[in-house]
Amino acid sequence: MAVNVFQFRDARAAPDPVLEAGPVAHGPLSVPLVLDNGSFQARAGWACPGPDAGPEPRLQFRAVCARGRGGARGGTGPQVGNALGSLEPLRWMLRSPFDRNVPVNLELQELLLDYSFQHLGVSSQGCVDHPIVLTEAVCNPLYSRQMMSELLFECYRIPKVAYGIDSLFSFYYNRPKNSVSSGLIISSGYQCTHILPILEGRLDAKNCKRINLGGSQAAGYLQRLLQLKYPGHLAAITLSRMEEILHEHSYIAEDYMEELEKWRCPDYYENNVHKMQLPFSSKLLGSTLTAEEKQERRQQQLRRLQELNARRREEKLQLDQERLDRLLYVQELLEDGQMDQFHKALIELNMDSPEELQSYIQKLSSAVEQAKQKILQAEVNLEVDVVDSKPETPELEPLEPTLEDMDGVNDFEPLFSEEAPEVEKPVATVQPVFNLAAYHQLFVGTERIRAPEIIFQPSLIGEEQAGIAETLQYILDRYPKDVQDTLVQNVFLTGGNVMYPGMKARIERELLQMRPFQSSFQVQLASNPVLDAWYGARDWALDHLEDNGAWVTRKEYEEKGGEYLKEHCASNIYVPIRLPKQASRASDAQASSRGSGGCGNGTGEQA
Secondary structure, eight states: OOSSEEEOOOOOOOOOOOOOOOGGGGSSSOOOEEEEEOSSEEEEEEOOOSTTSOSSOSEEEESOEEEOTTGGGTSSOEEEGGGGOOSGGGGGGOBOSEETTEEOOHHHHHHHHHHHHHHTTOOOSSOOOSOEEEEEOTTOOHHHHHHHHHIIIIISOOSEEEEEEHHHHHHHHHSOTTOOOOEEEEEEOSSOEEEEEEETTEEOGGGOEEESOOHHHHHHHHHHHHHHHOGGGTTTOOHHHHHHHHHHHOOOOSSHHHHHHHHTSHHHHHHHOEEEEOOOOSSOTTOOOOHHHHHHHHHHHHHHHHHHHHHHHHHHHHHHHHHHHHHHHHHHHHHTTOHHHHHHHHHHTTOOOHHHHHHHHHHHHHHHHHHHHHHHHHHHHHHHHHHHSSTHHHHHTTOOOOHHHHHHHHHHHHHHSTTHHHHHHHHHHHGGGSOHHHHTEEEESTHHHHTGGGGTOGGGGTOOOOOHHHHHHHHHTTSOHHHHHHHTTOEEEESGGGOSTTHHHHHHHHHHHHSOTTOOOOEEEOSSTTTHHHHHHHHHHHHTTTOTTSOEEHHHHHHHOTTOOOOOTTSOOOOOOOOOOOOOHHHHHHHHHHHHHHHHHHHHHHO
């Protein structure tokens, strides 16, 4: 009875096609490129109105890279994003430019940008002549922004760039047009969760808080739970499948303890448990094969191995023969007296003298002769085996067994008699009692709520951090009551980790418990928590395309440094680097002269 049984999709990413930029990107004005540089997924597309841009970003791919074996020696080279296909076989090779949600590896970030430009039809050779809107982390370190600006301006030579926070772009996209609003943004992504207060349309960076938990930690926790529950399926419980369970089968409990009590009821468990079907083979290990079929399989395997070895010998013989012909040609140059060509050929062969050449010729000649003899002997043995394979068993019949052999046969006759295949036939009728499909099912019950609960209760995985509710209360307590009332009227949820069913109801319940009696609040979920950041960045780029007060140009980068930032409604707060003032050499010399003069006076008085 297949009730609540779900198959793993094990989705394999399809390689992204190389798109053409199209006429929309080559108009009189340079069309901005919008890059949502997320730690889980990168999204890229054009900021142009109308149907040419498409309803969604043209490119979406996982922000990971993997270097193929032998890439430095002319192999396949690094692969990025959807070109990797399935991630599980390459999990140990995957590299990300991010530390949490901050890009720190310049080389890997360049690979992601190259991949984006190439598949969008933009030539990155020489110059990328398009403004770029790029998302960055909340309170991004100056070094990370400096590294990114250096990459964009020095490597790609872009005309200008604008930096913004992904959750603020999403907030910008979902708010009413031409309105300046305040509110609280709860943004939960793959690596961390942020709570951002917005006052009069600008970020209050001093009161932003981050929780170092997100979808990645939830997937790892779910993997540990199921591996402890099903130790026989450790290899099949992969991170990709755990992410699939989180995205499609998990939910947030409005009251966690009350929900756990419901799961203790057998009827509730039976109706709500999700049985995840692992792939399996219907053939049992102890399959009933006759002795003739097993012997035939062995002969086929032996024949394949012999053919493979013969092919390898022929290939090696061909290579050795070519090398021998080359050496004999060089020897003929010596015999003909062409000494200049002979010495050049010796240098190419990395040899020092004619004696060494003669030694190599003798060794190769003997190796070629031995290889030819082995090939002939293998062909003769193969023909003999084919001819003599049938009469092998009749030759054993005339042998008379001894008395001890007869006793041993009598002892083991019930196990190894000729009627053994007939004895196995009744076992085949008993085998369906063991349900192989049920053995390969993962019963996901309370794990559906335990894994996503960690962002509210980090102590479930041993993290000494505050959850969303405690952090929300802490931020509100830092404001006067009238500002608190304004903030809770617009609590905005965005990010891929808030798409669990029940997330909005849980936040409303937490606010109801912490707010005063009969006070009002409003919680809003983004229309598309994953893509709204890209949509907001696109709309912002179209609205501020001619506003030089929001873009960092190449000239400003060269004058003020890579960490320079122009603030706007969706940006971080710019905090310039303040280095301690060093005393000038003149003041140092003056101070030293004063010190020496004081010492002289002291000695004079003592004298």
